[in-house]
């Protein structure tokens with residue numbers, strides 16, 4: 001089930017909100033965030049730069065693959081008629097008139113009573129119809145015993161073929177894999193190792209794909225210190241920029257982590273201006289609530305294209321979104337709340353779908369499944385709650401289950417790191433008895 005399932009209450013159903021202070025549902029907010037987002041225009045990339053991207057073209061093979069008949073074994077290219085009736089007792093004795101290694105251009109001709117030494121992948125010589133693997137011969141030793149490897153060529157060599165070799169044996173036919181003009185990969189296909197290998201095999205050096213969105217992640221807050229640096233009184237380590245950068249990469253983006261930016265309007269504006277040029281999307285954390293030093297809203301609002309609102313969800317109530325920058329080149333920006341759990345859950349619900357949409361991915365949302373909750377839960381009225389949980393899939397004997405991990409607090413990063421899902425409690429539900437089934441957002445790929 002997609003995250004766009006209707007589950008919200010009407011804006012005025014929340015008892016705490018004053019008239020005119022609308023609170024948006026998760027689904028309304030998601031729809032608004034995604035409204036202006038489209039797949040990024042296609043670009044040509046070198047193959048390895050395109051890994052994980054989706055094709056923005058149908059790929060058609062220019063030529064056959066394999067491009068020529070070739071041997072699948074090290075051995076001797078022969079005429080099948082020359083091996084009829086061959087056995088260990090009565091081998092066919094053939095003159096060896098040449099050798100072909102993989103990559104050879106000039107090919108010796110195989111006439112009646114003749115053979116050519118041939119290596120795996122080497123082109124079949126004219127006249128030959130099949131390959132006797134070296135193990136089906138005496139390897140040109142004259143011993144008449146089956147050989148186990150190719151030896152160096154000898155002058156006036158003869159080879160004893162110890163078995164009949166059928167037509168086409170050990171020959172990989174031209175075009176047996178792919179035919180010239182065949183559509184080998186379709187638009188929208190995700191490029192992994194095997195698809196990139198196929199592109200290389202048909203001779204493509206570059207490919208047209210939807211690029212990975214470039215996502216700039218910045219944390220705001222004068223209390224932030226980068227991990228590993230000394231921490232003074234009242235300071236905390238900037239964890240959000242790591243969580244969000246890793247989450248953006250996991251969603252398929254190229255993520256640029258910008259460390260903590262202090263609550264200083266001029267500094268924040270300077271950083272934004274610097275980052276705008278390399279971003280398809282900017283994600284910030286912190287400063288979206290009502291605090292006295294929340295210069296973030298002030299700076300973002302000065303660009304004119306930003307909306308700040310409160311959602312009927314917990315955690316993740318305060319959110320900002322919009323665009324900053326000039327006209328057509330304005331960059332979408334999502335301003336997430338600073339509490340670490342709120343920032344991460346907001347990312348999974350709102351930012352990940354933006355990244356996946358830009359990628360042209362079909363699976364925009366995290367999967368949602370039903371699971372039986374193992375404990376009693378409480379939830380605030382009028383807010384969709386996302387509790388951290390551990391999901392255990394169904395087995396042949398048990399139903400899918402989910403257990404809450406840690407408490408509700410949006411500062412609880414320890415429990416967040418032990419969770420593999422979010423347990424969703426609908427807006428209208430304030431208590432859930434153990435044993436009831438709920439929607440669960442899976443956080444693992």
Ligand SMILES: Nc1nc2c(c(=O)[nH]1)N[C@H]1C(S)=C(S)[C@@H](COP(=O)(O)OP(=O)(O)OC[C@H]3O[C@@H](n4cnc5c(N)ncnc54)[C@H](O)[C@@H]3O)O[C@H]1N2
Nearest residue numbers: 219221237238239240241286287288289317337338339342
């Ligand atoms: N009077 C009210 N106060 C608050 C409300 C409210 O409605 N009325 N909303 C609360 C909710 S809900 C949230 S969520 C937070 C959101 O606040 P901000 O987005 O303004 O975030 P900050 O104040 O900057 O930080 C909140 C919290 O998170 C810590 N933090 C911030 N950045 C990071 C980071 N990069 N890494 C780790 N931790 C971070 C920060 O130190 C604070 O403890 O507002 C509530 N208040």
Ligand code: MOO
Nearest residue numbers: 315316317342410
């Ligand atoms: O919405 Mo805040 O994100 O509840 O902690």
